[in-house]
Amino acid sequence: MVLLSLAYHSLKNRKLTTALTVLSIALSIALLVGVENVRVGARQSFEGTISQTDLIVGARGGSLQLLLYSVFRIGQATNNISYESYLKFKNHPAVEWTIPYSLGDSHRGFRVVGTDENFYKHLRYRRDRSLSFQEGQEPKGIFDVALGADVARALNYKVGQKVVITHGVASAAGRGIQDHDDKPFTVSGILSKTATPVDRSLYILLEGISAVHIDWADGAPPLPGEEVPASKITKESVKVDQITSFLLRNKRRIDTLRVQREINTFTEEPLQAIVPGVTLQELWRTLGYAEDALTVITFFVTIVGLLGMLVSLYTSLNERRREMAILRAIGAGPGKIISLLVFESFLLTLAGCVMGVALIYGLSAALQQTVEDHFGLYIPIQPPTPAGWIYLGAVLLASLLIGFIPAWKAYRNTLSDGLSVRV
Amino acid sequence: MSAVVCRNLRFGYTPGALVLDIDQLEVASGERVFLFGPSGSGKTTLLGILSGVLTNFTGEVRVLDREIAKMTGSQRDAFRGAHLGYIFQLFNLIPYLTVVENITLPCRLHAERRKNIGNLEDAARQAADKLGILHLLHRKVTDLSVGQQQRVAAARALLGAPELIIADEPTSSLDYDHRERFLELLFESCREAKATILFVSHDRSLMHLFDKQLDLGELNKAQTVATAE
Secondary structure (H helix, E strand, O other), X not given: OHHHHHHHHHHHHOHHHHHHHHHHHHHHHHHHHHHHHHHHHHHHHHHOOOEOOOEEEXXXXXXXXXXXXXXXXXXXXXXXXXXXXXXXXXXXXXXXXXXXXXEXXXXXXXXXXXXXXXXXXXXXXXXXXXXXXXXXXOOOOOOEEEEOHHHHHHHOOOOOOEEOOEEOOOOOOOOOOEEOOOOOEEEEEEEOOOOOHHHHEEEEEXXXXXXXXXXXXXXXXXXXXXXXXXXXXOOOOOOOOEEOEEEEEEOOHHHHHHHHHHHHOOOOOOEEEEOHHHHHHHHHHHOHHHHHHHHXXXXXXXXHHHHHHHHHHHHHOOOOHHHHHHHHHOOOOHHHHHHHHHHHHHHHHHHHHHHHHHHHHHHHHHHHHHHHHHHOOOOOOOOOOHHHHHHHHHHHHXXXXXXXXXXXXXXXXXXXXXXXXXX | OEEEEEEEEEEOOEOOEOOEEEEEXXXXXXXXXXXXXXXXXXXXXXXXXXXXXXXXXXXXXXEOOEEHHHOOHHHHHHHHHHHEXXXXXXXXXXXXXXXXXXXXXXXXXXXXXXXXXXXXXXXXXXXXXXXXXXXXXXXXHHHOOHHHHHHXXXXXXXXXXXXXXXXXXXXXXXXXXXXXXXXXXXXXXXXXXXXXXXXXXXXHHHHHHOOEEEEHHHHEHHHHHHHHO
């Protein structure tokens, strides 16, 4: 305890060097813990893109592809599924709810998704968050459209505005292959920000998708003069033939695999059902390299921080030869001299760790909202992960080991100096 | 009983180059001994051996009836901490501790040194009072004058009543008036504690104040050989 108090006073005496050393360790610790938290946050955000959905169902094809177009709105479906098949599973006794998606149209680079009221009622992300409207309400009419938060912000659209959707997926700048400009939609509401791909789409009713294609034949637009005017189309008059995919929730989790098997072996139409969590993890693993690279870099930053401490302790030793001789004279053995310096590096690192963790949590708390708004990344403020604790422990352990280097040098000095350092 | 006995002591930092070669040196218990000699006569080396820091010697060295060569390194450190008081020429104090922390440091490091002391703080105050530095106890040592620093060093060396005080030119940085005053205080404290003083200096104007004078230049034959060459 005497040595610990000596180490503490000795560090306090060299305030500036100590402060700078602690700061440099604190910054590297903040980076280490910060990257770990962002990593966890990124994974949680990613895995939280869709929650409480047991199965995603689409036409048979790649499972990753189904996940990408159903959840992330990336890529295209190769095939649709019939509305009859959908209704069969929607009304299946084991099924609690379903959310249908009909894809294929777009507006200025943003996907247009046909869906129904279940989407607003049942969709969950980040465990248990549901959708809400920052303005207006969900689309009720056949030519109503709801905007994702990013869409509304990027295009600066307001409720009540007219929106023309495009057949196919067009780039933001250019015109699409074919605009459905004879049947404009009206913005009925704008969804609140979710920091998921939901923000980057427009939502209309399934009937709306059918309505804009009502007068099309064989995948081609109607000839001039043969268009069916929008005023003549009502929600009741259009029929939904097919959808692209749907999300499914069972009443009991235990039914998931049974229902999945039932869908995969459905004889009337080739369907496939995937468990989103499993496929999300597969996808995340393929993105894992970047994550590992980031961790490796922060480890090197931490090592540099510790080396800075080593340098500052080591260079201080020459000025402290006198002090060591005094300690020797009053009976401090080599073991105590070594302990003193090891304690010093340990205290420096401990202070650095505490400050670094405080710094990163302070920063996270201050910037959480901003980061979520701008990058769609939700950084959870939670105690360090097990890996985070291991990192902190490893850094403290490393500080003990590194502390032995100046300690050994000090010990060598005391051997050669004895009690006879003249200043 | 003798406080210090050296017989046939030989020591060299490198093999074959003797720095010390002393046939016989003895300091009786309670004596005040003035050890002098020119620079390079091995004064500091001898003190290093007596305090158990330099160990690579041959011959017999007994300090307070303990044979130095027979102790392990940590025993020597503990022995020095518990039974010896050491005063340097200059810069005796740990710069980042207060005066009272410096004075009590040996007692805090070694339980044995503390055994005759009731309350450490009180004992430190008493020692400081005797040396006239009571009002400085909670000051930073870097704020003190050299004379005050040496008194703090003396208080530290004396606290816990070590049997042997080794002083390595403690007055050389003081002016004449302070020198005498410092020695008077040191002697008085040592008398009360019945401590032996081994006082090393090249300043012979002080030697008349001591019980016994030893000329290391004469005692150390290695030195005469070296100068004859």
